[in-house]
Amino acid sequence: MSVGDLMSWLDRRMACGTLTLTRGMTVRRFHIDSGYVTLASSSEQRALLGRLLVERGLLQPADLERALRAGRETGARLGRVLTLVGLVPEEEMCRLLTEKVRLMVADALSWTDGRFVFDDAPTTKGKPVVPISVNLRDALHDARTAPAAAALAVP
Numbered sequence: 701m702s703v704g705d706l707m708s709w710l711d712r713r714m715a716c717g718t719l720t721l722t723r724g725m726t727v728r729r730f731h732i733d734s735g736y737v738t739l740a741s742s743s744e745q746r747a748l749l750g751r752l753l754v755e756r757g758l759l760q761p762a763d764l765e766r767a768l769r770a771g772r773e774t775g776a777r778l779g780r781v782l783t784l785v786g787l788v789p790e791e792e793m794c795r796l797l798t799e800k801v802r803l804m805v806a807d808a809l810s811w812t813d814g815r816f817v818f819d820d821a822p823t824t825k826g827k828p829v830v831p832i833s834v835n836l837r838d839a840l841h842d843a844r845t846a847p848a849a850a851a852l853a854v855p
Contacts, residue, residue, distance in 0.1 A: 704809045704840060706816060711735050711836045716820060723814030728804060737834040740801045747804065749778050752796060753788060763787050779830050793830045801834045806843035 701709075703721065710719065710732055719730045731739040745751065750768065753759035759767075759782070767781045774781070779797070782788040 702809075703811050703814075703816075704844070707805070707808075707836060707840055710818065711840070715818070716822070718819045718821075720817045720819070721808055721811070721814060722816070723811055728808060730801075730804075732836065733833075735836050737801050737805070737836055737839070738832060740797075740804050742804060747800065749797075749800075752800065753782070756796065758788055758792060758796070783830055790830055794832055797830060797832045798834055801832065802839050802842065805834075805836070805839040809840075809843050 707719070714734045716733050717731075719732060721728045721730075725743070727743040729739075729741045730737050742748075750759070750764045754761055754764055767778060767785070767787065770776070770785075771778050771781050776784075779788075779793055783790045783793055
């Protein structure tokens, strides 16, 4: 089963849970809630939130280091720390996270090998401080109809 077929099947079922895709040392997780991706993460360095924010000029490296340190001390996720202290506006964080999800979906469609696990158990974590809701059907459609987007890797 291709990644695209798998994601389409989960969308049609209005599935809720966590889809984990693994290819080599790369692991991606998509939290799906009734056809919407509400959280995505990747083990890839180029997809880490702090790195994306610095590359886009939304955050200075020194501010990232301070926020990472605060997160380690408090156990809070980086996005929560950055928005709560006002270093990155919530709207900008939401826009970047939405774009990240769309690019991760588009890139995953190019995977021709790997493994997947779908865990339909409810997640125990609280709601993220920056809620996103990316329509999976739309993300799949956009990736399939824009060949250039499908070839993009996560920035």
